[in-house]
Structure formats: C-alpha cells, structure tokens
Amino acid sequence: MNALLSLLGLSAISAEEKPNFIMLLVDDMGWGDTGFNGHPVIKTPNLDQMAENGLKMNRFYSTNCTCSPSRAAILTGRHNLRLGLTGFMSTPSDENPGTWHLLESEITYAEALQEAGYATAHFGKWHVGYMCPEQSPEHYFTPGMAGFEEWFTSHNVLYTYDPYQALPPGKDEKHLYYDQGKLITLAEGQKRPELRRDDTTILMDRTLDYIERMHEQGRPFAVATWFHHMHGPLSQNPDLLSLYPAGLPADEVKYYSNASSIDIEVGRLRAKLRELGIADNTMILFTSDNGPVGGTQFRDRLNQGESHGGRFVYGFRGSAGPFRGGKYHLGEGGILVPGVIEWPAQLSQPAVTDVPLVQTDYFPTVLEAAGVAMPDDREYDGISWMPLFRGEKLARPRGIAFSSGRQRAYRNDTYKVVSEDKQPEFTRLYNLLDDPYEEKNLVKENPELFESMVKEYEQWEQKALADWQVMLVKDKERKQ
Known part of the structure; x- marks a missing residue:
C-alpha cells in the first residue's frame, strides 16, 4: 500500500496552504442523539455550535448499518462490497465475524495524504483488522499498515469510562490499547492514571498533543479520532451526572452523559485549534x-419528543429521531447519521444541506482539498464535496447503494428501494422527499420505477463484487 506516486498527482500547494483534516467518528450514535438534530434531553452545546457555524448535513449517510463496513468505506472511498465486506469483519462468502480485514492492495486516504507530505494519526477504535498476529494471523492489519504514522488504537470496544477498569466483556487483553503497536496490558494500564479516565478525554489528549506537535513542525495533518462512545459497554463518568436532572432513569443518564463527554472533548478541540491559530484552515x-x-429495540422504553411533529423518539440506547429502524437495519434510522462540517476557510457562512451525502465521499473530498489527484486504477463510490463548498450544484453519477448481511437498499435523489430486514429481495419503494419516515410503500403504485431502481442496484452490485475479486488477486500478487 506504499507505492502510490505512480497513481497520485502530488500537489503544488505549499505546506502552509494545505488544509488540515480531523475526522471525529462516534460509535453507534444515532441521528437524533444531538441537540442540533432535536434531542430534547441530551446536552451537546459544542456540537450545536459547530452545526450553527458550519455545514449541517441533514441527509448524511453511513455506508452501512454496522461499523466495520462504514469504517473501511471511510478509509478508502469505496463501498464495502468492493472491499469484500458485508457485516462487521465478515465477507460475502462467510458471514462469521472476524473473517475479514482491509486488503493491503486498497489505498486509504491516510496513505494518499502521507505521500503528499501530511502527518497522519489514528486514535481510538479501529475494527478493520486485528492489532497483533496472535489475534488472527490471517487478518492482521493495523493503522500503521494503513498509512497512519502514529496510532493509539484498540481493535474494538472498551469501557467508555475508565477503559482499564477491567477487560471488555467476552474479550481478552489483546483487545486493549496498542500504542504504536505495543500492547498496554491490563496490569500496566491500571497503574497509569491518565488511562483511568473518560475514554473521550484519553483520546482527545492524544489528539491535541499530536496536533500541537505537528503544528510546531509546520506539517499539515490528517487525524482520525474514532471514539468508542456510544457503543457498549457504556460506563458512567461520575463528573457528568450533574448535567442531567435528578429523577431521570439511571441508564438514560448514563447514555446521555456519554454523549456529553464527546461534546466536551469537541469543545476542547475547537478551543485548541483557535489557540494555535489554525481553526480556519482545518476541516472537522x-x-x-x-x-x-x-x-x-427496547420499544417499551422509548420516550416521545416534540421534534418532527412528535415523531421523535429517544431512550437509554440512543435515538434515530423520527426515522424507521436503527443499527443492523437499512431503514433510514440505521444509516442516517449526524453530519456536521466546520471549516471556516471554505464555509464562511452557516449552511444546511438536504443533498444526500455519504461517508465514502470523505476520501475524494480530502484529496481534492489537499490538491492530490484520485488514483485512476480502481472504481470509487464517493464524490468530492468541494463543489458544494463553493456553492455549486453537486451531482452524483449514480444513486447511493447499501448492502449489509443479506439486506440491500438503494436511493437516488428522491426515491429509495429497500429489502425486508435480513432478506435480499427488494420489496419496498419510498419517496423520501414526501415520505422521509418510510411509511408508504409505493411498489404497487409505481412498479416500473421500482423495477428500474432494482435493476440499477443489481448491475452495480455485480460490478462491485467483481471488483472485490480483482482486488483479491492484486493482494495475492503483492504477497508473492
């Protein structure tokens, strides 16, 4: 994954002009789990301010309704099917978790930017490969192998407060943090006070230290800070209990305060960028x-909010707002996620967009912003957002496809076709402009459109799966 100079046209933009990039990725946070999207209880003042100052994306999609496929697609700008991935670390031919890793023949945005002189770092959850060969020799793939020159990372989930209080349920020590590839054991971590705090604070400390060092060195940087919040095992930061009124159920307060812990660290990040004088030229x-x-799940524990005409529902395991479904499902609630960009140099005025955008777009966006040409030897599913930032119309060459396990979905600017949960056959057609909550199935009213969209998806799917086979061959040739 290193010989990219033949593929990438490197930029003539000077180091001082190159923008910095920070991706803050949360785990299992629903579209409705922020104040700016209408949650009536969760307190996220810093995120709300980002949304007020920057670009709020109302129709921002994860590539998948589970985590590994989304993370891999973010890194590569390519749909999870092109990467041989249908669920969390499982291939189309084997749905057992743990049977996949990101191929070394793929190119990540970190590698592309590194070739253009960027400093690159990853902090937090990984879940696109194992941290050490002892976990899985066949699927060993670390951030260091993906173009991140500095990394402090765990394979999967940890306790969100005091991650070294105990091993994650059902996990061994090898699931704990690795600092530049060196495992921090449970015994070692329990002796280090800086690792016995809120996990968001641990990760932001690393992030801010890295940013400050790279700024002193005059290097543009690309940082991926991928929080473990809001995925279980959730644990309680006692210092944040006072944010929420007495009388709320304890499990709700735990969830809400985990969201607030993210927000507090986002505030620290924004303050540090302003202190260093680099906020304007940094895209978050x-x-x-x-x-x-x-x-x-937990339908008996959902509360009703006033937002969206009273359709907004929330509870102790998160909120998809007014949308249908959630994690593991391709209803809008499973794939619509919070999306905010703050980048004063490009977004000088607050803006809101309803244009459908997707996380595979991150790769081509940061490459164009950095003045780096896209690799021309493979298919991409993402498109650059730079025209949108310039006030131009953004046109996708095709719709946005989703594939998770056996479920499939496909949307264009107006309509969406989707299969039943855990079934591959398309059975539903929705007009998302008129019916964003997916309540009226239009298959019988518009069968020709339904069949046309299904055909479009299936043609794309066939090419994507063939693309994966090509990459498997490339990967095998690299290792010979």
Missing part, C-alpha cells in the same frame, strides 16, 4: 459509523 467532520441500537 463529526459523524457516526451507523445508527443507534435503541432505534430497533
């Missing part, structure tokens, strides 16, 4: 890897 993207667990 805040988003989530998929919808919330609470969007599909």
